Amino acid sequence: MENILSVKGIKKSFGGVHALKGVDLTIRKGEIHCLAGENGCGKSTIIKVISGFYQPDEGSIEIDGKGYPVMTPSDAIRAGVQVIYQDFSIFPNLTVIENLAFNQVLANRKKLVNRKEFRRIAEEAVAKINFEVDLNALVETLPVADKQLIAISRALLENAKLIIMDEPTTALTKKEVARLFEIIADLKKRGITILFVSHKLDEVFEISDSITILRSGENVISCPASEMNEEKFAYYMTGRHFDTQQLGQKKKKGAFGETVLECEHLSAAGFEDVSFQLHQGEILGITGQLGSGRTELSLSLFGLNRPVSGRIKVEGNEVDIRDVTTAQSLGIALVPEDRLTEGLFLPQSIIRNITVTRLDGLAGKTGILNSKTVTEESEKWVKELGVATKNHELPVQTLSGGNQQKVVLARWLANRPKVLILNGPTVGVDIGAKYDIHTLLHQLAEEGMAVIVVSDDTAEVIATCDSAIIMQGGRMTGRLESQDLTEANLAKAAI
């Protein structure tokens, strides 16, 4: 089989930082090739090189047998390279028709709008993947999956030979992912090559024919998917070996301490009639797909989604969690789902990010802060959680994803919570940092803290939790204890 893409020895640096240190990538025609690697390994840089947005400092690019000494974005498009970005490159304020037609009309250098032509292009695009959608709808009113399908059908319009999908499953539900994979398989049948960028193990194994792994700007391995396994994958990504055995051990029901948190027939916006108990030292998973009510449930426990009926008891006393402050005083902490927009104050210092929840305590009754006390508190936690930074007066945005997550954790651990809720604790976190965070959770549970892990990643729930409740469509559909907590049982409970 011929190669659709062959890049050799690509080097690229930005202001003295070497993003790519000689990357080779060969993709055969008609295959589904997975490009994996941790954050900052150079994945997005190589994509930008292939799509013509960056000029490499060194190296050669060959697409479909033709060499490109200098490649511009329009060269790449003409050669049949299409990129589907994580944000789908859409215009939420415009109609589906315009979203579909713009690229082609602009590529043809047309200056005027021809409504009929716009519609024709849009109809042609949706027909390519049998995508049913109201063409006159505003894109902002559509679900995420539809936005992605718009991006895919738009890419197909341009006679794409190689479609690069950058982390395409991030915002999708399980069902939507399945549908996406069907479409990918269908594209493959039609002879279109897919470069699938992902760091999710299960997905990579499920659909790819071959795999290339990048680590800090170099490719460490390229091989058929059949020669790869989980352990190797983690090793090539991080260069570290992990002992996941110990984390997988589950405690039996009797092994926990007192009941800390109890919900009885709790209902609020997004979910109904949920009951469960949580004990000291227990790690409970709340799992379910997007829209299952898992996030809403966690928000209710944190005072951000007022229950309409049912009861919440903390250490046996019925409580009314009106707001975050109440939750805080009851010893409940929550690490939100999206670290960047809900967790951190990106341009502010690490000190402020860590001490934000402790300000009242640090100031005492006067409400006046002593900068020395604040600094010491922050230093303590930086050390305790091993946040890798030289100067914690730097903005938190200068840290890596894993270290940022540790900062958010530190903020809540400083309050010594009884219940720690983590919503998607390892989304967008490297394998290495993920391991660290899971280890930390076990350690905290050992010390008697009750932990709730809210996640749609069933592998994560199985690996870290002692028990799990399964949510679907706003209802609790089951609870699995210790040994019963397996992939098969989770799948069964979710139906």
Place this chain on the structure above:
Amino acid sequence: MKKLKTMDENVLRLTILLFAFLLIAGVTKGDSFLKVSIFQTMGKQLSEYGLMAVGCGICMISGGIDLSCVYVANLCGIVAGLLMQKSGFPIWAAVIAAIVTGAACGAFNGFLISCLKIPAMLATLGSYQLFQGISVVISGGSSVGNIPKAYSAFGSVTVMGIPAAFLVFLAIIIAMSFFMGKTVFGTRIYLVGTNAKSAMFAGIKNKTILTGTYMLSGLISGCAGLLSLARINSAKADFGTSYTMQCILIAVLGGVNPNGGFGSIPGIAIAVLILQMLSSYLNTFPDISNYYRDSIWGIALIGVLIINFTLEKRKTARQAKMN
């Protein structure tokens, strides 16, 4: 040295600029510029819009903006003036009523922004019309004069040569610097201004913080209104309308980030000083029109933005390398 390093870089730059300017002014126009009377006039003039700039500045730090400062000030001046005209109404009570009015106006802004979630720019755009309208209605559209001598005397009182109005300005600046820099509430204003959603998840009561911030802004504007009532002996619904833009300009010059989360009160204060001196300095040249001031401010604003932009870029690059 370490102390100097931890000092806000922007404040440091502005301070250097201030002294450099004083030096140039002293050398070129020493005889007519470095005079007590000039500094006294400056002190009185800058206090009013300086205070409004602080009010607007804290709102910008909280991630919003307050376009209503000037009109709150006018309303407060009118309220105080009308009450003082009534015989037998104690002056101190009128002053308190004015300050309460300012705080109430601010709280109303805060309510619109934090509870009704109207973008700050639009909310204060609407409310300033409303406040101005109320001023027109209660003052009958004309200027409120006839202020008791006992009060208007305050406009000309000096303490050791320093105008009382400037002392009020200084006191508020010091109080606000402390408030924003050292208190829990102040710190929270910065955090809410950086990312309101993260603040909510971190247990900060955004509504309280925002309402408080705008209330404070209204209160400070109220003080500005009282100062101008004393200085010009009257209050009017459309007095000083061009101050609105000047306030934003000063706040940005003083280092407040228009996107929220950053800025310092001393920075705003020094920016006020620089601009007032600059325009007073220009006044000593008889053939330069006073209106040039506007141009200089405009250029200064955009110049400072560009300088900050370039310096910030370098700083980020440096920090990225450090970690």
Place this chain on the structure above:
Amino acid sequence: MKNLMNKLIKQTEFWVFMIIIVLALLIQARSGAFFANNNIVDIMRSMICPALYAVCALLAFVSTGPDVSFPLIAALSSYLAIVITYGTGYDGPWFVVYLIGMFFGALMGALNGFIIVKYKFPSLIVTLGTSSLFSGILLGAFEAERMELPDTLQRFGSMNLLTVSNEKTGLGSALPMTFLILIVVYLIAYAVLNFTMVGRGVYAIGGDEISAERAGFDVKKIRFGIFVINGMIAAVAGLCYSVMSMKYLPTEFAGGEMVVIAAIVLGGARLTGGVGTLKGCLLGTLLLTMVTNSLILAGISVYWQKVFIGGIIIIGTAIPAIQYFLGGSRGKKVKGGEAA
């Protein structure tokens, strides 16, 4: 039909239209004079300048963010056009004076555009700064004062499109030729925004700048172009204002920007960009013009005018929030932080 109704109800423009109708009927009921021919012509006449400014505000809002410099661009460019006309003793057709004004307006707009595109500063702050700069040039450097208009503009100003007089009250009113300019500007703007790729690009970059760049729009050029065109429209508005008052009044321009912004926001323009129509622009301007012009007809003292405008802006901008609360209580959309 039902579909059409549904669609209408969702549009802000529809609601503004309803408010206008209700307000008009109320004023009519109280005074019986709202629908009098002279009042209608008066309102149309008063709308000309704000409606022109509204196009500037709309283009800036949809693509980038607030532009507050148009009143001073109007003041300075119309001043320059008039002074040059005097200086050269030009006495030909009026539109040449307009072209001179537009040239200077374009230059000033280009300055805005350059700074905003190059440094990506917030447009509010940049245009604030340039306004201040232009004001200094106008009143400081040129020491502009009120002055009579050159003959060519005087002639243009005394031409009327239509004159009406109310038989009952004997009050008359005239619609100046500048109204045609307003119509032409709106027609051109409508055609460009809806039927050219550049026009769609204005909405695209307001919707998502990065996506627009990837799709092949020249974001920088479009954004720069918008500010240049804003400068030109502002110059036209400035000259229209002078022509209609038959005098050049340098200090009468500043301060109008906020009400214009309020008008377009009432008309449905979104503060975050990407959304806003010319229809909404006109309706928003009409509503605020009605309040300023006709409240007195309804027996409400002019003193209350500002209170009404402020109230309308606050209520108008609070509508999305109120809708959200109503929608939110049904528990439809609860995700992440939106719950609180």
